[in-house]
Amino acid sequence: MNHQLPFYWRAGSWLLALLLFSPVVALVVEALAPSGELFDHLWNTVLPTYIINSILLILGVSILGAILAIPAAWVMANTNLPGKAQLQWLLILPLAMPSYVIAFIYTDLLEFAGPVQQLLRTITGWESAADYYFPEIRSLGGAIVILALVLYPYLYLLARTAFLEQSQSQVLASRLLGCSPLNSFFRVSLPMARPAIITGLALMGMEALGDFATVSYFSVPTLTTAVYDTWLGYGSLNAAAKISAMMLLVVMLLISTEKYSRRRLQLYQKNTGQEQKEHIALTGKTKWLALGWCWMLVILGFLLPSLILVNYLIRYFESSWNAELFQYGLNSLMVSGSAAAVACFVALFLCIYQRLKNDTFAKIPGRLVSTGYALPGNVLAIGVLIPLALTDNWINELLIQWGLSPVGLIFSGSALTIIFAYVVRFSAVAVGSVESSLGRVSPSLDMASRTLGCHPQGMVKRIHIPLIRKGLLAGLLLVFIESMKELPATLLLRPFNFETLATWVFQYVSDEQLEYAAPAALVLVLVGLVPLIMLNRSLERQEQS
Amino acid sequence: MKKLLSIASAVALSCSPLIAQAAEEVNVYSYRQPFLIEPMLKKFEEENDVKVNVVFAKKGLEERIQREGKFSPADVVLTSDMISLFDLVDRKLVQPVESNVIDENIPANLRDPDHQWYSLTKRVRNIYSSKRSDQPVDINYEDLASAQYKGKICTRSGKHPYNLGLVASMVAHKGEAETKQWLEGVKANLARRPQGNDRAQVKAIKEGVCDVSLGNSYYFGKMMQRDDQKAWADAVYLNFPNQKTDGSHINISGMVMAKYAPNKANAQKLMEYLSSEEAQSIYAKDNMEYPVNPKVAVSETVASWGEFKADPLPIADIAANRTTAQRLLDEVKFDL
Numbered sequence: 108m109n110h111q112l113p114f115y116w117r118a119g120s121w122l123l124a125l126l127l128f129s130p131v132v133a134l135v136v137e138a139l140a141p142s143g144e145l146f147d148h149l150w151n152t153v154l155p156t157y158i159i160n161s162i163l164l165i166l167g168v169s170i171l172g173a174i175l176a177i178p179a180a181w182v183m184a185n186t187n188l189p190g191k192a193q194l195q196w197l198l199i200l201p202l203a204m205p206s207y208v209i210a211f212i213y214t215d216l217l218e219f220a221g222p223v224q225q226l227l228r229t230i231t232g233w234e235s236a237a238d239y240y241f242p243e244i245r246s247l248g249g250a251i252v253i254l255a256l257v258l259y260p261y262l263y264l265l266a267r268t269a270f271l272e273q274s275q276s277q278v279l280a281s282r283l284l285g286c287s288p289l290n291s292f293f294r295v296s297l298p299m300a301r302p303a304i305i306t307g308l309a310l311m312g313m314e315a316l317g318d319f320a321t322v323s324y325f326s327v328p329t330l331t332t333a334v335y336d337t338w339l340g341y342g343s344l345n346a347a348a349k350i351s352a353m354m355l356l357v358v359m360l361l362i363s364t365e366k367y368s369r370r371r372l373q374l375y376q377k378n379t380g381q382e383q384k385e386h387i388a389l390t391g392k393t394k395w396l397a398l399g400w401c402w403m404l405v406i407l408g409f410l411l412p413s414l415i416l417v418n419y420l421i422r423y424f425e426s427s428w429n430a431e432l433f434q435y436g437l438n439s440l441m442v443s444g445s446a447a448a449v450a451c452f453v454a455l456f457l458c459i460y461q462r463l464k465n466d467t468f469a470k471i472p473g474r475l476v477s478t479g480y481a482l483p484g485n486v487l488a489i490g491v492l493i494p495l496a497l498t499d500n501w502i503n504e505l506l507i508q509w510g511l512s513p514v515g516l517i518f519s520g521s522a523l524t525i526i527f528a529y530v531v532r533f534s535a536v537a538v539g540s541v542e543s544s545l546g547r548v549s550p551s552l553d554m555a556s557r558t559l560g561c562h563p564q565g566m567v568k569r570i571h572i573p574l575i576r577k578g579l580l581a582g583l584l585l586v587f588i589e590s591m592k593e594l595p596a597t598l599l600l601r602p603f604n605f606e607t608l609a610t611w612v613f614q615y616v617s618d619e620q621l622e623y624a625a626p627a628a629l630v631l632v633l634v635g636l637v638p639l640i641m642l643n644r645s646l647e648r649q650e651q652s
Numbered sequence: 653m654k655k656l657l658s659i660a661s662a663v664a665l666s667c668s669p670l671i672a673q674a675a676e677e678v679n680v681y682s683y684r685q686p687f688l689i690e691p692m693l694k695k696f697e698e699e700n701d702v703k704v705n706v707v708f709a710k711k712g713l714e715e716r717i718q719r720e721g722k723f724s725p726a727d728v729v730l731t732s733d734m735i736s737l738f739d740l741v742d743r744k745l746v747q748p749v750e751s752n753v754i755d756e757n758i759p760a761n762l763r764d765p766d767h768q769w770y771s772l773t774k775r776v777r778n779i780y781s782s783k784r785s786d787q788p789v790d791i792n793y794e795d796l797a798s799a800q801y802k803g804k805i806c807t808r809s810g811k812h813p814y815n816l817g818l819v820a821s822m823v824a825h826k827g828e829a830e831t832k833q834w835l836e837g838v839k840a841n842l843a844r845r846p847q848g849n850d851r852a853q854v855k856a857i858k859e860g861v862c863d864v865s866l867g868n869s870y871y872f873g874k875m876m877q878r879d880d881q882k883a884w885a886d887a888v889y890l891n892f893p894n895q896k897t898d899g900s901h902i903n904i905s906g907m908v909m910a911k912y913a914p915n916k917a918n919a920q921k922l923m924e925y926l927s928s929e930e931a932q933s934i935y936a937k938d939n940m941e942y943p944v945n946p947k948v949a950v951s952e953t954v955a956s957w958g959e960f961k962a963d964p965l966p967i968a969d970i971a972a973n974r975t976t977a978q979r980l981l982d983e984v985k986f987d988l
Contacts, residue, residue: 148979148982149982152982152985153985156988219861220859220861235860236860245847245848326809326845326847326848326987328987328988335711336811336978336982338712338715339712339739340811340975340978341975341979342742342743342975344715485711485712488712492719496719496720496721497719499723500721500722500723513723515723515725516720516723516724519720520720520725598711599711599712599713599716601707604705604706604707605707610708614686614708617710618685618849
């Protein structure tokens, strides 16, 4: 149904979308300029390795993430594992752990000079690295494991919800038709959860592609390294922009291929509302296997690194405590909170436009604002800087022409630029969340409310918003957590005398002395925990209703 | 909606002090880390009653200043190596500063004849060697490519500005072809893929992963000061390379005045202060670098490492080869 939306809504959607898309446009314009022989030189030397590393990283993180998350999600949705009530939310906690912190901790632990290998040498009497084999943590494999450990909760969250929503009767039917439990999982449950799983994998893949801190810490050169090298090492922003544009293209291609591949796939949940979800009782070996699996994720992704942070905190408290930490925390909260609020507002505005207008054209704004997510943070930072600095210069020139005194860089020189950068980067998360919950609201409700004389704005306020509150909240919290951890854009774009928890922590991580930033790192993790627990609560309530 | 508006206004309010320009202030964009320069900036604030605002960054400040254009608030830019210093100069983002005070404090070979850039400290690129071999070694950078070090060298990324500076100086001394050959030799001798920072290499020597590593000298002193890192420093000798040939490679940390500096007078005052004996001795004591001001002595620890011969090649000549160095490192796939 096509509803008549007020003009400001239609115009506003497009304006918002173009505003948030402007950094991408700026980069594409930059990429079009000739970069001479540089690109050829890179292509003939290091670029192929960077590309291969990036592809392997994405594949590795996706595959390992799927292996970690899907069984855990299924177990949480379908069984009555002891301690399930706690495990359910414990399994999300690694999301609060910034990858650069966990990368540092595991390197410290597992490298040749670290305590694990030292212990091994003491026990066995081995002396040098030549005496035994131990996997090198600072490697592509190490980066894959670390990123999978902190990113799997995305997939876990989405897959768990999808498994929970699945109708029991379809699984039972498959069992009646002779499927073994495992068979039924692969032939019914998994395909039914495919859209959710793909979305989760896409989120993980994009995060991995855009990662800068972990791969640089592990000295694994990927395309993000290439961007820095070309931009700063060779001083060629347009070659860097070309590489970023290529990355963007690949991501968009992947996503649309996936969408195309399931264009005819319509998934209907046949839920009569009467059936009681029966939880499978796990016993014996399977029970221990499931328990071990879930706890392993919690311990490796969260508990162990947290304990090590606490240990640093105790050992280095005197030299690491900083009275300014409170201010840094406030700064983090301010920019991340604002970004989350704005991103959700944008998501709501655009998704409703898309729903009520209901044609292909109306889908464009939502897609445009989502492209920012596929940009690595360092590229995005430049992309954001270009239009904002241009606007600032333009405003100041204008003021001077009018005989007024210039106001300085009101956008690019203030914390607004960081908030803008976060919104550009993470709107996709909010849009995804709002879009999917809006999709579950039956169109018949729209029709009914219109029939009863509600105008579109009233319908949005009285029907849609109350019904998608949960989705909106989920988007808000995810954008918030991601913003708290965000680094490259914050580092480059921050105004004078402005430190966030993330920048403070990273300053020490990059100097390989995280010990001294342990209090800030712990606060960063703890602040991330609150929204995660809230998020889980709201999802649980959604499941119960 | 009301909530959103109130959040937005709160944000706007909290942002405004960051934009406001007080009367007496100076704005610094810094690649140098807070722990080092904050003490001296604080002293400058107290002595001159000028507020110092700082943006710290790891990368990309050149681009930011360029994009900010003529309304950029940056007055002074502090860099930790010659690479970014000359990037700023080459992008024409700086302006000359003529000050008798600075000229007196900084020797002519450590500043630009056109007054566009100034060094603040010298940083030697040393070679650390394991105490498992008996003596401090009389070593040249060139030796790192020789067969005797096969599988025995550790280093951080070749593209890190400190290594990039060394490679650029090689190009300046020996030309492109010979440098490339040298890089290939060093790469073939690496005990592991380039990774970590300069301290991590010393730690690796201690643990027996390798025997020699490249590293700046002040890390030696800093590791000595830390209980948990002293053992690493105790396991190595600090060697000054090329003492019988050209001398050890020197990188510099430096400063420039931004082209559109809005607080020019205060910027000059700050730059003069940074070259003064007071600030220079903080660099020398707190970070164990070699001060550029000849009136300031090196710290006791640094003095204990002895005198050494520094490569006299002009800094600008080295920096001119930085892009070539970057290209060669890519060609030999040094980091891969």
